[in-house]
Amino acid sequence: MANALHKNDRHKNDRHKNDQHKNDQEKEAAASASLKFIKDGQVVGLGTGSTAAFFVRLLGEKVKDGLKIRGIPTSEGSRRQAAGLGIPLITLDDCQAIDVTVDGADEVDPQLRLIKGGGGALLREKIIASATRQLVIIVDATKRVPVLGKFPLPVEVIKFAQPLVAKKISALGADVRLRLQPDGKPFLSDENNHILDCHFGQIRDADALARQLSDMPGVVEHGLFIGMANIVLVANGTEIVELRHKA
């Protein structure tokens, strides 16, 4: 019996490793496909997360090969990665508008509405996205959903308001959890705020929910990105599906 369990566990582990490997291959394929949107002379928003990290790495290789761009990171993490790769970096002080931003997402629905913030960078990501002419989202196939909400919606709140906001969001029907670090202390965003992960199940009216959350005092930003993505590149195996926002 012990042996049989062992075998099952090993089988599960192997399957998990295979799925992870496939996901990473898809993330890298989507990142690679996004490079065609980057041109010499552009200001490029650098997304956050494991998929965006593939993009930053590939962009670093292009910069080494002579591509002339200036990057603007969406998090301290992507700033550190890009700086380490020699990508020239600027801040919002140095530019009026961003030509193109490439970023990941936690979920994408058929209207190209997104849930973002799994990596905790939603605030800076949304600010950069709002100043971007062309927002290109790169995802593996698991991120495409018919209805948003299976992934818990991250909501960034100032610490003082967190208990009050958590109650208000619970009253909207979500199971709300304060995001914690591995040591059990609250996770802090790059802007020193808390994040509430809000399990809605299915978000039937994302537009209305976005308005309700934005109207709550103490909410700094939420992870619903509506009407922001221009292009979504979905890697499905070796195939790249390009979804474009219909005006």
Ligand code: 5RP
């Ligand atoms: C970070 C994000 C990420 O883009 C999102 O969580 C996707 O991450 P990954 O590519 O690691 O799945 O929004 O705040």
